[in-house]
Amino acid sequence: MLIQIFSQAFMTDSREILINESVVCAICYAYKVDSYSPTYLTRGDKIFAIDVEKDISISSNETIDMKLQYSDTNYTAAQWAAGNMKVEAQYRAFSGAASMAVETTEESKYHTVRVDAIGMCTKNCLTSRGSFRTHPQDFVTEDFKVAVRELTVEELENKVGVFYAIKLQLGGMVKRSFVMEATEEDNETKVTSELQAAFGKECLGGSFSAAGSFETGRRSSNKNAKVRREWRAQGGDIDLWFKVGIDNGEKSVLSSAMEIAREWAKTINTTNVYPFDFELRPLWELIAEFDEKKAGEYRTYLEAKWNNEGSRHLPTMYLPTKLRVEQLADASKTFLLNTCRAHKTAMVEEAATAQSYLDSVMYLVDRKCYKRWRKAAESGKEEATEIRDIVSRDQDITVEELVEQLENRSDHRFAQSQRYLGLWGNDSKDSNRIENLNKTFLDKLIKRLNMDLTSQVSVEEWHVDLEECEKQVSEAVEWFDENICCMQTRERQKNIVKAIGQVKSIQESLSGFLQRLQSEVEKEE
Incomplete structure (x- = not known):
């Protein structure tokens, strides 16, 4: 039974030509x-x-x-x-x-x-x-x-x-x-x-x-x-x-x-x-x-x-999902919203104060200063409102994206706070102060969001961090104890008082955290 080469084949009812x-x-x-x-x-x-x-x-x-x-x-x-x-x-x-x-x-x-x-x-x-x-x-x-x-x-x-x-x-x-x-x-x-x-x-x-x-x-x-x-x-x-x-x-x-x-x-x-x-x-x-x-x-x-x-490609975990703002813990959302609300209130008061000067006879003396003061305050108020809306309404924005936005805004506020306008900088004195407040407000939000981001590490990484923290505290205490007697008399008391405050702060943080962990254990039991 040898292969036959087609010279004709088949169209619809007959076969189409297949000569290859x-x-x-x-x-x-x-x-x-x-x-x-x-x-x-x-x-x-x-x-x-x-x-x-x-x-x-x-x-x-x-x-x-x-x-x-x-x-x-x-x-x-x-x-x-x-x-x-x-x-x-x-x-x-x-x-x-x-x-x-x-x-x-x-x-x-x-x-x-x-x-x-x-x-x-x-x-x-x-x-x-x-x-x-x-x-x-x-x-x-x-x-x-x-x-x-x-x-x-x-x-x-x-x-x-x-x-x-x-x-x-x-x-x-x-x-x-x-x-x-x-x-x-x-x-x-x-x-x-x-x-x-x-x-x-x-x-x-x-x-x-x-x-x-x-x-x-x-x-x-x-x-x-x-x-x-x-x-x-x-x-x-x-x-x-x-x-x-x-x-x-x-x-x-x-x-x-x-x-x-x-x-x-x-x-x-x-x-x-x-x-x-x-x-x-x-x-x-x-x-x-x-x-x-x-x-x-x-x-x-x-x-x-x-x-x-x-059996070569059998991964055991999913790619970590980028943390979205809407997925933040209620405590974090409350902090962000309250911070926005407090800053908005402060800026409303600042704008009102600036306006009161504009409405007074002082307007004739420092009108540019008060206008810039009011403008900076109103801008800060609008920014606080805008960020509050993002936190409460935007379901898609990630924490990383919001942090990037806030960092850009903070950089802008810093630049604005460094202006030197008018005689001896008088025209920008209050507006620079307000821009510093705007920057401080943004930096508070950035710090809290970065804390939320770093909290997304694995349990293993978390324990490693605690072990590293314990090691650093132990080394710091040991160093301070060995060198306390070598301090100059004038600086000795100030350094010891500062150390006492630092140790108390660490104790308070760990005491509160220890209670939280113990309550979790009791809850599980």
């Missing part, structure tokens, strides 16, 4: 796992000799399909791949190719999610039939039998393959993959929405440097989260996909992936079709029909290798 031997015989090959293929498969050796007229069915099935495939630790991209190819039990075979790791050279310690944006153009479907379907062992080549007898299991994998196909589609496939570190709050809706906002509805927009390329970066929603982006394409004129995401100066074409797909489909023909959407069987099932021992050895070798690869 590799196209007709795609089903005659074994397949190996390949990280660089959009299907995760590449051809191995030819293992079947068939009569294509009798042993396979070729049907015309011209379709274009776009889909987004979401994967996480509960259902990985490898499980998707194996499920689609009907070899669910062997999903670990694809763990390396359909990697859930962000880095190609190292493993992330954080959970990851993956979204595969897939575009497929189907032209024909090849399916084994008859005896070739039910007894494929009767169609294996002599070369394959010799390979099974003489090659090691490692050589079988590398030179022959690990799966064989009983069904496949011919056409083209493009895939853009996004693998990203994830927080516990991430889910399919949130992640796909983030990608669609950046790369269009089908997530196939944006620039590509070359087919098979990949790049790393950071997520738009979380700059601490790493992301790996890559794309693979086979079949037809894949250069057309470089058009997606290019701005032509008149309109954005980020949403035109389907339009490109239709244009791409027209370029796919019998000379450049690509096999995809396989239905597979493990090669050891075929080998077992004439050499059960070798089949068992091959299966044991492959499954051990796949299990090892499948």
Whole structure:
């Protein structure tokens, strides 16, 4: 049963012309796992000799399909791949190719999610039939039998393959993959929405440097989260996909992936079709029909290798979520709001005082001074109101973002407090004083927020900090005790009084904290 080269084939009811031997015989090959293929498969050796007229069915099935495939630790991209190819039990075979790791050279310690944006153009479907379907062992080549007898299991994998196909589609496939570190709050809706906002509805927009390329970066929603982006394409004129995401100066074409797909489909023909959407069987099932021992050895070798690869990326924790202002403890929110309220009240009083001078005869003497005084106070009042609204109403702003905003405001207030206007600086004397108060107000908020940020450390880090604190206090006490007798008489009493105050402050802090910890223990008991 030799392979026949097609000189004619099949249109609608008859078969479309398929003259390329590799196209007709795609089903005659074994397949190996390949990280660089959009299907995760590449051809191995030819293992079947068939009569294509009798042993396979070729049907015309011209379709274009776009889909987004979401994967996480509960259902990985490898499980998707194996499920689609009907070899669910062997999903670990694809763990390396359909990697859930962000880095190609190292493993992330954080959970990851993956979204595969897939575009497929189907032209024909090849399916084994008859005896070739039910007894494929009767169609294996002599070369394959010799390979099974003489090659090691490692050589079988590398030179022959690990799966064989009983069904496949011919056409083209493009895939853009996004693998990203994830927080516990991430889910399919949130992640796909983030990608669609950046790369269009089908997530196939944006620039590509070359087919098979990949790049790393950071997520738009979380700059601490790493992301790996890559794309693979086979079949037809894949250069057309470089058009997606290019701005032509008149309109954005980020949403035109389907339009490109239709244009791409027209370029796919019998000379450049690509096999995809396989239905597979493990090669050891075929080998077992004439050499059960070798089949068992091959299966044991492959499954051990796949299990090892499948256990490589198993992170135990999520990427820490950036603390949002709305997630602050009630005590912190109350402090922030009360501080805003108190500063606003103080600034209202300052503005009123400045206005009273403007309303008096003194206005004629220092009018610029009082106007600047009033302006600084009113500005401080408005700022306190604005920050209060952010703390109480903005559900998205993170503590880090608010701290950055406040630091910028504080820098501005400091610059304003250093102005020197009028004779001997008289015109800026009171406004500078008010700007210093505005800066002090902002710095209070920054200090409290930074305390909240540092409180987000792990329990282990917290204990390390306490141990370091204990060590520093012990060393400080020891040093002071050894050097107290060496102090000059004039400075001795002042230093001792200062030390007493410091020790009392430490005692008060620790006493209050100790009571809090004891109450927590009693509560647990």
